[in-house]
Amino acid sequence: MKNYFSTLFLVIGVFVKAQTTFTENVAPIIYNKCSSCHHTGGIAPLAFINYTEVKKHAGMISMAALDPKAKFMPPWMPDTQYSHFIDERVLTDKEMESIKNWISEGMVEGNKAAEPELPSFPKGSQLGKPDLVLSMKESFLHIGNNDDEYRVFILPTNLKEGHTVSAIEIVPGNPKIAHHIILGVDTTQFAEKLDAKDEGYGYSQYSGFGFYPTYDNWSGWVPGNKTRFFPDGISNYILPNSKVLLQMHYGPSPIDAWDSTTVNIFYSKTPVERFLKGWVISPNDIKDGPFFIKANTKQTFHAQYKVVGDCSLISVTPHAHWLGKKWEVFAVHPNGDTTHLIRINDWDFNWQNFFSFQKFIKLEKGSIIYCNVMYDNTEKNYRNPNRPLKNVAWGESAKDEMFLFYFAYVDYKQGDENIEIGGSLNSFDAIYNAEKKCINIFYNLAENTDVTLKLYDDKNKLITITENKGTEKGKHGTLFNTARLNPGTYWCKLITANYTSCKKVIIP
Numbered sequence: 001m002k003n004y005f006s007t008l009f010l011v012i013g014v015f016v017k018a019q020t021t022f023t024e025n026v027a028p029i030i031y032n033k034c035s036s037c038h039h040t041g042g043i044a045p046l047a048f049i050n051y052t053e054v055k056k057h058a059g060m061i062s063m064a065a066l067d068p069k070a071k072f073m074p075p076w077m078p079d080t081q082y083s084h085f086i087d088e089r090v091l092t093d094k095e096m097e098s099i100k101n102w103i104s105e106g107m108v109e110g111n112k113a114a115e116p117e118l119p120s121f122p123k124g125s126q127l128g129k130p131d132l133v134l135s136m137k138e139s140f141l142h143i144g145n146n147d148d149e150y151r152v153f154i155l156p157t158n159l160k161e162g163h164t165v166s167a168i169e170i171v172p173g174n175p176k177i178a179h180h181i182i183l184g185v186d187t188t189q190f191a192e193k194l195d196a197k198d199e200g201y202g203y204s205q206y207s208g209f210g211f212y213p214t215y216d217n218w219s220g221w222v223p224g225n226k227t228r229f230f231p232d233g234i235s236n237y238i239l240p241n242s243k244v245l246l247q248m249h250y251g252p253s254p255i256d257a258w259d260s261t262t263v264n265i266f267y268s269k270t271p272v273e274r275f276l277k278g279w280v281i282s283p284n285d286i287k288d289g290p291f292f293i294k295a296n297t298k299q300t301f302h303a304q305y306k307v308v309g310d311c312s313l314i315s316v317t318p319h320a321h322w323l324g325k326k327w328e329v330f331a332v333h334p335n336g337d338t339t340h341l342i343r344i345n346d347w348d349f350n351w352q353n354f355f356s357f358q359k360f361i362k363l364e365k366g367s368i369i370y371c372n373v374m375y376d377n378t379e380k381n382y383r384n385p386n387r388p389l390k391n392v393a394w395g396e397s398a399k400d401e402m403f404l405f406y407f408a409y410v411d412y413k414q415g416d417e418n419i420e421i422g423g424s425l426n427s428f429d430a431i432y433n434a435e436k437k438c439i440n441i442f443y444n445l446a447e448n449t450d451v452t453l454k455l456y457d458d459k460n461k462l463i464t465i466t467e468n469k470g471t472e473k474g475k476h477g478t479l480f481n482t483a484r485l486n487p488g489t490y491w492c493k494l495i496t497a498n499y500t501s502c503k504k505v506i507i508p
Contacts, residue, residue, distance in 0.1 A: 020101040021110025022051045028116050029095045030054055033074055034065075036223070039121050043175045043223045043251070049118055051109050058103050066096050075351040082328075082343035085355045086421060087226055113458040113489045117502040126227050126426075127167055128447050128497060130264035132157065134244055138201050142177050144255035152209055153202040154191050155244040155263060164235040164268040164275075167228065170221035173260035179251035180352065181221040183263065186213035187242050206398050207321065209245050217278065217317060217406050218244070220354050229266070229446050229473075231419055233273035234410055238265060274410040276314070281305050281371045281405040283394060291403055293323060293377045295389040300326075300374040301403060307331075307367040310412035312360035314421060316342055317406040318373075322349055322383040323392060326374040329405060334366040341369070349383070354408075360416040363409075371405050428501040430492035432482070439480040439505050443494055445473045452495040455480050458488055482507055 020026070030048050038048040048054050054061070064073040074089035091099075102108070134155040142149055172178035190211045195203045203210070218236070230236065238244075244263055283291040285303040293299050318327050324347040331339045339361060363369075377384065377392055385399045386392070392401050410416075428443045441453060451471045455463040464480060480492070485507055493502045 019108060019110075020098060020105050021108050021114075022054065022102060023110035023112060023115035025098045025110075026054065026102045027051070029091070029098060031116060031118055033089060033091060033095070034061075035119060036121070037074075039118075041175060042121065043178060051115075055107050055109075058107060061099065062103060065091060066100055075348075077344045077346070077348060077351055077353070078355060079343040079345055083340045084358055085342075086358055087356075111489075114504065114506075116504055117491070119501075124171065125169060125264050126499070127169055127229065127264070127266060128449070130169065131163070131267040132159075132238070132265040134263040134265070136173070136201075136246070136260045136262075139173070139258045139260040140201055140248075142174075142250040142253060142257050142259060144253045144257065146252045146254055148179070148252055149248075149250040150204060150206045151202045151248050151250065152191065152194070152205045153246045153248065153261075154195060155246055157238060157242050157244060159238065159240045159242065162240045163238050163265075164272045165238050165265055166230055166235055166268040166270075167264075167266040168219040168236065169227040169264040169266070170219065170225075171262045171264060172221065173262065174257055175223070177250045177253050177257045177259060178221075178223075178261065179249040179350070180223075181249070181261065182208075182217060182247045183219040184209050184213040184245040184247070185215035185218045185239060185242050186245055187239055188214065191243065191245055205247065205396070207319075207396055207402065209247060210396065213245055214239065214242070216280075217354075220317075222351075222353050228421075230276070231421060232270060234276065235268045235272040235274075236276045274413065276408055276410060277311075278406060278408050279305070280407070281369065281403075283403050285371070286403065291394055291401075293375050293392045293401060295386075295391050296378050298325070298374060298376050298378060300372060303371040303373075303403070303405075305369040305371070307363045307365055307369065309365050311363050311409045312412045312416040313341075313357060313363060313407060313409045314360065315354050315356040315408045317352070317354050317408075318342065318344065318347075319352060319402055319404040319406070320347060320349070320373065320375070321398060321401050322385050323375040323377050323381065323401050324349070324373065325376040325381070327405075328370075328372045330370055331361075331363055332368045332370065334364055339363075356421055359421060360410075360419050362412055362417050364412075373403060375401065426496070426499040426501075428494040428503060430503040430505050432505050432507055433479075434508070436479075437481070437483045439482055439490070439492060441478050441480065441492060441494075442475070443477075444475045445471060445496065446499075447473050449473075449496040451476075453478070453480075454493045454495070456491040456493065458490070463490070 034048050037044040038046055040047050046057055076089040080090050136153050170181050194210050281303050285305050286301045288302050327344040329341040426446045431440050433440050451468045453466045457463055487507050490505045491502055492505055
């Protein structure tokens with residue numbers, strides 16, 4: 001009889017569902033997928049930086065991120081069933097299920113020692129000391145009338161000679177109102193003429209710079225953006241006697257707010273083998289034009305572009321206004337194979353982005369890129385800015401439309417397909433190895449820097465520390481011996497001049 005009840009207890013135990021807690025199940029999701037915008041000083045109106053804040057807004061999180069009918073967070077337009085990009089802000093089915101279970105089970109906090117550390121959100125440079133700092137010459141006041149505002153500011157470089165560039169970092173002065181930012185580089189005087197006609201600092205310009213500068217879409221920023229160095233041997237370029245054009249999209253604000261944004265430019269420190277290049281698919285490439293959308297119609301335009309030389313794609317940037325609805329872009333190689341580039345099932349001008357591939361995508365000479373875009377000029381399109389409806393053609397105004405698809409690429413080099421574009425970002429991980437009784441530590445450095453590694457117990461007592469001076473950029477690995485450590489929760493911390501990260505490790 002004793003053995004019977006012991007066996008019954010074990011069988012029942014198998015089916016006991018572990019309780020979902022904030023610290024172990026939900027915090028890793030929220031901190032990685034939401035807090036980059038939802039933190040103190042961030043663009044989002046709410047801060048999801050601890051258990052109390054997340055619990056207080058659980059109802060809103062459920063509606064915005066979990067409800068299939070209302071879901072609009074995290075903001076990420078590309079269809080992940082079609083292609084993948086760096087820094088995808090997407091909740092997996094498993095992650096959504098964890099949040100649902102946590103809410104339905106009473107939103108238990110759990111063991112505080114198991115909670116991961118909140119990511120750091122540095123206010124200055126994430127990459128180090130820049131070689132060229134371009135700042136707005138004065139602060140700009142964004143009026144608190146709950147309207148969007150698009151403003152272009154001219155930042156003179158005062159360079160007497162050009163420089164190769166390994167990274168372009170944009171640091172918004174006021175992330176609460178900075179919706180997105182686009183940079184151009186210009187050597188003409190067109191921007192100054194537009195500025196002279198507009199009162200105040202800068203000039204108002206919706207969707208672009210009001211003309212085509214020397215280098216359009218040079219760089220950009222969106223909330224949650226992570227700045228990276230370009231892969232080794234690849235560089236951009238800043239022209240002598242040029243100006244950087246800074247187009248700010250300020251989001252609606254109920255109160256007056258000031259901004260003074262900065263652009264940090266890092267010169268290449270290693271030999272440059274290839275320069276970034278770009279091209280754009282435009283209405284000139286449409287096969288069933290002209291680009292004209294009649295009132296009360298939905299219309300799809302089909303464009304084609306033939307690749308003129310072997311190249312490696314780095315990123316793509318689709319651009320339309322409020323009538324844009326769906327994008328599907330793919331490449332057909334000379335051998336007939338197809339590569340999916342991007343599909344957007346519900347275009348939203350508010351969340352346009354520079355989408356960088358996880359690895360280079362090789363396109364051979366003769367490949368055909370097909371770009372199909374659907375526009376909705378009906379009353380059912382709640383984003384339609386025209387009431388009553390009207391025929392719409394190309395134009396800069398919010399009530400006009402655009403059809404642009406930008407590519408960033410380099411000339412192809414053998415082996416590009418295996419290069420991870422995101423490898424030039426600082427990263428850190430720590431994993432317990434039970435077999436060898438050690439903690440394996442892996443980290444990637446975006447620059448040469450001093451490195452400090454620390455190990456703490458759950459009472460914040462320092463267990464061990466190692467310091468490595470002048471560590472070269474790139475991937476590294478080391479370990480902490482745990483043979484003499486008791487079971488429990490430990491924290492590994494990586495510290496460099498411009499980057500800090502902490503990882504939880506449990507020794508069973």
